[in-house]
Amino acid sequence: MKEKYSRDPLEEYFRKTLDQHEATPPQDLWNRIESGLPSPSTLPAQPWWAPYRFWLLLGAVTGFFVLAFLLPDSLLHYWGAVSPQDSSALNEEGLSSDAWKRSSTPKQVLADSLLSTSSSPAPLFIPSVKDRVATSRHWPSSPDDTAREKKKATFLHSTPRKNALSPTSKRQLDAPAAEQSIPVQLSNEEEDTAGYVKHVSEESASAEVVDEEIQRSLLSFIPVKPSTLPRSKIAADPRLPLPYVRPGRLPKGWSVGLYAASVFTPATTQLPRGGIGPKRLPFVVQSQPPQAAWEGGVRIQKRLGIHWGLEGGISYSEHVRTTAFSSRFRFGDGRHIMDGGHPHSRRGYDHYLSTPGGSGAVELRMEPSNHTDVVQPGEMIQLKAQVSEYVAFLRIPVLASYAIGSGRLFGTARVGLVAEFSLRNDLEISSIISENARVRLVPGFKPGLQWTPARTLSVGYWLSAGATYRWSRRMSISAEPTLTRQLARQDIQGRSLPNPASFGVNVGLLYHW
């Protein structure tokens, strides 16, 4: 703004006269403004975080992964304590629960294996959970071991593997101050984890167990945490931290997961349909940024093996999708309307809209803005309309899943069918504004809409692929980009409807047993 005003008397006169001038607008102006405003019912209550939802989702996923990597080893290595069943079984054979824990903790087992001088080393047990046994080689060496094996029939002792800890490797261990690499194979029916104990010397042993499969795979970037095992302490203090052992791939069993997804559907949904109205296509969809819909649900999975699984579930989604689009047609395309002061200048138009939620007939009435100024039939009219579509549905997916890789982080892919039950499908016209100054909507007239909803049930397909991170024996998190598309949608009168693909990211929290 300029600081000083001109001394031109003409300017001063205009400025003084018009500075605080007020004029009276026409009586019906408020009605016209009101018809152009989104109706309050179409304004969804936006929570404070709504504008940041994408970044919050991204941050939450990243946070999960970072947290999982930063969890202390104690949470990652040896889950839980002896289960009540284990304790009772052991008490039956006369071992106290504490004794069982002490004698059978993985640290003790490894210590025994490393330090044993007998020719028949004790089996490697990792007994923190029921039926969980890790063994390098099974040589029953003591009555306790034999009794334990009999009592705990559910234990599965793996067959010795070529990399199993052997007397040869123990002899190598005895070599003074020599760095060794001793393979250790830990396996049971739930886990399948291979590793090596590295750098073992006479007086101290810095141990590092590395997943053999991970070493060979693309996932070798996962950091391996070394720990030091002073040999003098191994025997004395069995609670020392053990080498790092990763949880392996999930074997047979069940998983249940809570999922949340942000689903984006492109706004190519409002399309003109043939039928009543102008011959030319009236509506031209404007490009709009995709709007996210939130979906939440639960899925249960039966793991058929280490790779394949079957799962089903249910999810719910509800949102309001707002789309702005413009229509361009000729004034003369409409029919004459005789109900008003200007019978030869008012025209009515009917259009069909078709959206994934249904189809609708929209009725419009237009007239010249200035009644003394005749609008020619060939003149183009341009309207800008905003519609709000209310959608709520239940989804029931039936999926086959495939897991790839091993270790804590592994890939998952799913494919299957999705049944979608529509709970609500409404469409409202929020506003229609004439983009032409010469033509306007008839004052006081609200565009009518006759809405025919889509059929309640539709079927589509599901494709997804992503990553699952297993941060404890029981819990995993997963993030999966997902593509879904409904097939051959129709409204209740049998008219076909568009079926755009939806893209989203499913984030899940899973519990395994």
Added chain:
Amino acid sequence: MPSSEIEACLQGDRRVQRALYERYKGKMFAVCLRYASSYAEAEDICQEGFIRVFRDLSQYDGRGPLEAWMRKVFVNTALQHLEKQRRRIQTEGLDGVDVAEETEMPLLEETPPADRLIALLQQLPPGFRTVFNLYVLEGYTHAEIAEILGISVGTSKSQLLRAKAHLRRLLEKSLVE
């Protein structure tokens, strides 16, 4: 205006929106009349201006009076409206375009001076009228006007001079009559 009322407007509370409209409709419609070439065009600008105000009210940061912010919105709406008109003239030719009619407005003695001046302003060609409004009544500098309208500073100055000359002639004519 209290922030609670602004919030209510944004939530679509018709009662509060109506109150805001009633409070400012006179001044804003006067702004629209100054930029428009006809009463009907001013109605359209005013309608779109209020819709924009209700839509963009969240952008009002509370610094300065609400009226000044609304005035800016209305001026911008009017400028965009005029730009659309100009483009339509370029693409479709003058046939059928709602050009300001050179009708002689009856400037009677009893007509309030402000209405007389607005009637004179509406007889100016759109370019003259816009520059005159922005410079004299909104207080923009020529450099600012040049930036807003995408013209040179020289063009802005010459448009203003020609607008004033045109207005003087119209004023003299109306006084003689």
